[in-house]
Amino acid sequence: MPPTLFSPLRLGAAALSHRVVMAPLTRMRAGPCGVPGPLNALYYGQRATEGGLLIAEATPINPQGHGHPAVPGIHTREQVAGWRLVTEAVHAKGGLIFLQLWHTGRTSHSSHQPDGGAPFGPSAIAGNATGMTLDWKAVPYEVPRAMTALDIAGTIAAYAQAARNAVAAGFDGVEIHGANGYLLEQFLQSRSNHRSDAYGGSIANRARMLLEATGAAVDAIGAGRVGIRLSPFGIANDSGEDEPMPLYTHVVTELAKLGLAYLHLIEPRASGTGRTDAVREDQPSAAALFRPLWPGALIAAGGFDRAGATAAVASGAADAVAFGRHFISNPDLPARLRTGAGLTPYNRPTFYGGGATGYTDYPELELTS
Secondary structure, three states: OOOOOOOOEEOOOOOOOOOOEEEEOOOOOHHHOOOHHHHHHHHHHHHHHOEEEEEEEEEOHHHHOOOOOOOOOOHHHHHHHHHHHHHHHHHHHHOOEEEEEEEEHHHHOOOOOOOOOOOOOOOOOOOOOOOOOOOEEEEOOOOOOOHHHHHHHHHHHHHHHHHHHHHOOOEEEEEEEEEOOOHHHHHOOOOOOOOOOOOOHHHHHHOHHHHHHHHHHHHOOOOHHHHEEEOOOOOHHHHOOOHHHHHHHHHHHHHHOOOOOOOEEEEEOOOOOOOOOOOOOOOOOOOHHHHHHHOOOEEOOOOOHHHHHHHHHOOOOOOOOEEEHHHHOOOOOHHHHOOOOOOOOOHHHHOOOOOOOOOOOOHHHHHHO
């Protein structure tokens, strides 16, 4: 019998009772100084299920990694204590939760930087897109400062410390954010990385930062507690590689040597479309393309419905499927997918910022049946 969405699955050290995963979702509702609070704990607790995996929102590893207002961090004692409220709420329902580790790189803005300077990037090349200031204003990306060797070493060390902090906060593991045009993907891609040192030029050199950051997290907390998310065909935040297959074939092949808990791939049809409901259906399947290169567990995300997710798992293209927007408006999404119940529509204007509205006020199945 082929596996189903409700077959058990092991992801490294984590034993799942089903394969419906909550994708990491930026919601911009952290408290002052990036400290999660009771509202965040309620939100994640609502979406926890026995043996179900939640991947918590992208969370900056250090002060320089911030690039959006009201996002939580994982680099101060207060933030660790705040996240402990969240992990305790999830574990109280028998759930599992990983934290996505994030550095925004050149997509940040000087208003987020501790010294008020330009954000970090692999090279002094501005992206052709719009970012957000600390006071919620939309502005064009600034020209970043090219990271020095010391900056790179410090950032890699910050990934390791953030992984340790996440475990101290009660997380079951971490996911390295290597997707969507943020720092690690900026190093990967030739459009944003024009370096001439050991971190630029060849594919092997451009992949070095991501591999070393991931390796640092593995050394800190163990490979079975570390996953990674990639968007090989992504276009978000002025990202994109003209010839992605050679680059990501190398990246996935090298990552496979680390024994990670999982590889999490964003499907091309959904890459870069997080701010709209557009889906590019004429795209190949990232899961199917990279499955032969990946011996471990693989999570696919992007544009899935119940039928598509069921087919992906049954075929072996993916071992689990991550849902984003539908998990926002359906805190009991696994139960709805299991029973075939209808889904509550999401309210896009409430995705980013605000309070309980569009965050913790969506009904569960028993309230709508």
